[in-house]
Amino acid sequence: MLSPLSQALEARGYETLTPVQEAVSAPELAEKDLLVSAQTGSGKTVGFGIAIAPTLLGEAEHFGPAEAPLALVIAPTRELAFQVMRELQWLYARTGAQVASCVGGMDMRQERRTLERGAHIVVGTPGRLRDHIERGSLDMSGLRAIVLDEADEMLDLGFREDLEFMLGQAPEDRRTLLFSATVPPMIAKLAGQFQRDAERISTISKTDQHADISYQVLRVAQSDGDNAVFNLLRFHEGESAIVFANTRAAVNHLTARLTNRGLPTVSLSGELSQTERTHALQAMRDGRARVCVATDVAARGIDLPNLSLVIHAELPTNTESLLHRSGRTGRAGRKGVSALIVTPKVVKKAERLLKWAKISAEWTLPPSVEDVLERDEARLLADPSWSDPLNEDEAAFAERLLAAHSPQEIAGAFLRLHRLRHAAPEDLMSPDERGPKREPREFGPSRWISLSVGRNDRAEARWLLPLLCRAGDIEKTAIGAIRVQDSETYVELAEPAIDGFMTALGDGTLEQGITATLMEGAPVLPARSPRPPRDDRGPRGPREDRGPRGPREDRGPRGPRPQRDDFAARGPRRPYDDGDAPRGPKPAPRPRREDSAYHPDGPAEASDSRPAPKRKGVWKTEKPSHEGAHGPAKARGKPKDDKPKGGKPAGKFAKPGGKPAAKGKAPAKGGKPAGKFAKPRPGGGEPPKRKN
Secondary structure, three states: OOOHHHHHHHHHOOOOOOHHHHHHOOHHHOOOOEEEEOOOOOOHHHHHHHHOHHHHHOOOOOOOOOOOOOEEEEOOOHHHHHHHHHHHHHHOHHHOOOEEEEOOOOOHHHHHHHHHHOOOEEEEOHHHHHHHHHHOOOOOOOOOEEEEOOHHHHHHOOOHHHHHHHHHHOOOOOEEEEEEOOOOHHHHHHHHHHOOOOEEEEOOOOOOOOOOEEEEEEEOOOOOHHHHHHHHHHHOOOOEEEEEOOOHHHHHHHHHHHHHOOOOEEEEOOOOOHHHHHHHHHHHHHOOOOEEEEOOOOOOOOOOOOEEEEEEOOOOOOHHHHHHHHOOOOOOOOOEEEEEEEOHHHHHHHHHHHHHOOOOOEEEOOOOHHHHHHHHHHHHHOOHHHHOOOOHHHHHHHHHHHHHOOHHHHHHHHHHHHHHOOOOOOOOOOOOOOOOOOOOOOOOOEEEEEEOOOHHHOOOHHHHHHHHHHHHOOOHHHEEEEEEOOOOEEEEEEHHHHHHHHHHHOOOEOOOOOEEEEOOOOOOOOOOOOOOOHHHOOOOOOHHHOOOOOOHHHHOOOOOOOOHHHHHHHOOOOOOOOOOOOOOOOOOOOOOOOOOOOOOOOOHHHOOOOOOOOOOOOOOOOOOOOOHHHOOOOOOOOOOOOOOOOOOOOOOOEOOOOOEOOOOOEOOOOOOOEOOOOOOOOOOOOOOOOOO
16 A cells, blocks of 8 residues: 555656665664755655655554644745645645745734644745744744755855754754755865765766756847847747746836736746745746746745746856745646846856856747747647637528628738737847948938027027927927037028918017028038147146256255245145156155244244143143234233233233224234234335343
């Protein structure tokens, strides 16, 4: 008598197991940890379902009452988790197993209630499963087996920490089965950390992983990518297809383009809610939608029935993505086509991807208009409706048609009606074409008018054009060249539009006092003189003829920095070095503000000012005491009633004569306030010094 799992496989139509299913179900591996790498679409889900059955059931054929979970299956995406749950439900249906799901985007309270009622197998995504464990709603104490499906993808998505947390919470005596399309170093490290003497199984080298998939590279012009996708879908009319793009924006763009052309299309991307993604996949399974446009992450691991065509509207970033995308078709022995849309800019990238993936592809062109129409006619002639017998209503209507029209007219009308049901295919350019060249515009016979505004009035062609169209009641196609000069502007008008233009103007005035005058001939424009080469513009000549500049110390001292009013006498600033001559030693640093170069009293020896003391960690220095024309700095605590010469009270700064000075000003001889830097006297003398 067959076991419950064998009965389920037989009822499902399984005659033989795939290589990976046979390898993992070997009796000698019934209690061992497994590290399995197998190609996409090889039946891994059913394979690990068979592999964990002895661990979960033992010698029994049916499960007992559901309590704490016995097995935990972790998948990277929601769609893959639901797909795994459906596969395990039909596989374990005759054993009485309760299979529950815990995925992000679903009602967590409902999942908690399901776990409280009990489940034998729990399938979920890493983030939601960890959340249930931390909240205490998922009991890990009874686990006998943990399965990591698409482990490489989970690590790529950043779930390493979640996986390590869950594997650390599970009992140490459980079985750990790790399934991955590839085994990179991170997967090997994870297996060595959490598995016990894992058995390494690889079925990729035992069979040709591309045997059921026909790869095609379709070379298209740079602007024909979307049109090539549409023609390819029209050529494979009636078959389910999935179109891959790299970004959400590209997915939305392609979905809108294909929907507008009458193709029943759904999309899968990370911005959609879980409900929207579930409805999209269900529409594909029900046949309500024929095309699915998706990103790599959203379509990871999904299995759509009768999917025969995969289109890469944008090339994947690596070979793993290429294999996973193409693996959506050619599953379970079915044939499929994987087509790469390649523009001239990405030809080299496509060659590298195929070389690294060890794929032999056919380089060809996308279906043309003739190819699509010929395929439509072939499908129409092969339609089984031609051999179906007519009922009474159909026979009566056929007689009326034959009485009113000839058979040829009826056949032609039927063909036109059939073609109206489908959008017309796109006419594609050759991949080597760069689009039609823009022919020079032939304006024809014309006359010129002169406008009374020019460059001096800030006239520009961009606002003169609509002004002419509006005032002269003409189209912009009747306006040719517009030449803006300093004081007037010349405009070329088509000769047939001249009479109507001048009639609409009346007295020749457009707007804002701008007048238009009809010219007898073409204007004579001043010729532009060619700009001389840069090395011939000045008297200095080319740099290489001037010789090297001398060292900096031979140029003479720069002298003290002048005051503001001395800038004019300073002369033009010396140009900077050109960099091709030695610069010489670094000059001495400039004096500080309180030194003689900045002080109106002259040499530093005659001043009591000292450099501000340096303080560690303080950038702002103390303000120096300015003397000379400003007078001595007021000492802290000095009485405010000190009187200057003349016996009148002074404020913080006072003018001669006893009047209070404005704030921030200092007294200067002559009754005029002095700023931060005092102006020199008209006679050329120096400002007076304070008396000691």
